[in-house]
Amino acid sequence: MTAALGPAMRSRPFHRIGLAAEHLSPENPDGSEVRVALAPAAVSALVRHGCAVAVERGAGEAMGLSDALYTAAGATVETRDALYRDKDLVIKLKGPAHHDLARMDPGSTLFCMAHPLSIPERVEVANACGVNIVAMELIRECPEVLTDSYVRSRLAMRDLLAAVRGHAAGDLSVALIGFSDDAFGGLQYAARRRPRSLRVLRSRPAAPATVTVGFGELEEAAARIAAARVAAYRDRRPPRPYGRRRIHCLHETGRAGARFGIDLALRNGHGPQAPDDLRVCLLGYGNVAFGALDECVRHGVREIDVLTKRATRRPHLLRYLRSSDLVINGAEQPPAVRGTRYLVTDDDLRSVLRPGTVVVDLVGGCATNRTAVEPIVESTHPSRPCVVRHGVYLASVWGWPLLGFARESAERYSRQITDVLLADERLIDGLAGATAGILRALVAGPALGLRPSSQPMALSATL
Structure with a gap:
């Protein structure tokens, strides 16, 4: 049991900061994780704020960030x-690693991707040592933030679907042509209407679907939506208490997983020889799935079936699984059903999926925190990515981003961590006045007493 924090410790801001390097650990058993959490520019921002920052020797070396760059930013260099x-x-x-965690001073705080459901031993060690853990992956917007571009995209898709006369939304088969970074809201709106089918195509089909929407057409419709209508949308829909993750590289995760799956499906010698011959089905339509969709279109995949909740019900799902060369799972299930409900089952490997089919899981988990793909119990690592x-x-x-997007994802992480520390959440000011979004991500240590009893701990399985 952890001891209570004294008044001085509760009010203390974070002043002495350590930036640790990646080593062998429960999450990095083969040493393949080589990214660093903060770039020199982020360290410089912390130093300007008045923090004393120490960087572990060689922490950024694999990313081309030398110790000299960190010292130039105002940091000192220390041993592990x-x-x-x-x-x-x-x-x-x-x-x-647990022995590194045990070196920390009682009452100090570790800020990392903690994954408490997947590695519960880390929480046990932290509690025994009196060390607080704030899990980066569990911090969410508080409240939810919907950008103007997201709202406009949703409204534009609603207008375009409503223009199809004589059909209820659930009767539509929707085909989206191409890809656009600003079309996420429109894609999610179409998916949540539970259409008969939802596909993303590289070009317009010879025999059009019930409704065919080009992403360029969607962008044009979004540009015509007035600011007053966006404001009215917000007035009718108050933001949810919590939005999407604040620290993530979900788009890069989706892109890396899809790229690996496409390359593997083409080189395994079981069928398609070119990307436009691949049959791809994508389970889910969240941020990580949107990244996978982006990469599929970039690679020249001709047709991607995006499976909504309606399409993932059996026997509808079986039809897609039987005909697909590449199955990409981007659906993260609620914790209550993990380990009891699966979209791809062990039986599907034997009787539904064809030999040579590639199944890529973008969500990840382990024996204590299962994914929606039953045959995958433990996540693999970049040195041996598939079985x-x-x-x-x-x-x-x-x-996943280590397979082609290591630098991009590290830079994104650094920007996001800096924002959480110094901007919106002001985590640098300490845990005493932490926001609700931070307290939900507090998973271990004496500061747990700061979280109101009505405030649940966040849970997530996403890599």
């Missing part, structure tokens, strides 16, 4: 042993 001691806050991308069972290739890499 020293880095975890005498710090108020230690920042690390993935959770550290084969019954002739089906299964991949669920812990750290």
Whole structure:
């Protein structure tokens, strides 16, 4: 049981900051994780704020960020042993090895991707040592933030679907042509209307679907929506208490997983020889699935079936699984049904999926925190990204962006972490006045007493 925080410790802002390097750990057993949580520019921002920042020797080396760049930003360079001691806050991308965590001072705080459901031992060690853990992956917008571009895209899609006369939304088969970064809201609106089918095509089909929408057409419709209508939309729909993750690289995760799956499906010698021959089905339509969709279109995949809740019900789902060369799971299920409800089952490997089919899981998990793909119990790692069972290739890499997007994802993480520390959430001011979004992500340590009893701990399985 953890001891209560004293008044001085509760009110103390974070001043002595340590930036740790990645080493072998429960989440990094093969040493493939080499990214660093903060770039030199982020360290410089912390130093200007008045923080004393120490960086572990060689922390950014694999990203081309030398110790000299960090010292030029105002940091000191320390050994691994020293880095975890005498710090108020230690920042690390993935959770550290348990013996590193045990080096930290009681009452100090670790800020990392903690994954408490997947690695509960880390929480046990932290509680025993009196160390607080704030899990980066569990911090969410508080309240939800919907950008103007997202709202306009949703409204534009609603207008375009409403213009199809004589059909209820659930009777429509919708085809979206091309891809646009600003079309996320429109895609989600179409998916949530539970159409008969939802496809993303590289070009317009010879035999049009019931309604065919080009992403360019959607952007034009969105541009015509007046600011007053966007404001009215917000007035009618108050933001939810919590929105999407604040620290993530879900788009890069989706792109990396889809790229790996496409390349594997083409080189395994079981069928398609070119991207436009691939049959791809995508389970889910959230941020990580949108990244996978982006990569499929970039690669020249001719047709992607986006499976909504309606399409993932059996026997509808079986039809897609039987005909697909590549199945990409981007659907993250609620914690209550993980391990009891699956979209792709063990039986599907034997009797539904054809030999040579590639199944890519973008969500990830482990034996204590299952994904929607039953055959995948433990996530793989970049050094051995896939396994084969019954002739089906299964991949669920812990750290997908390492396969092609390491630098981009590290830069995104650095910007987002800096924002959480110094901007909206002001985590740098300490845990005493932390926002509700931060307190939901507090998963271990004596500061747990700061979280109101009505405030649940956030839960997530996403990599």
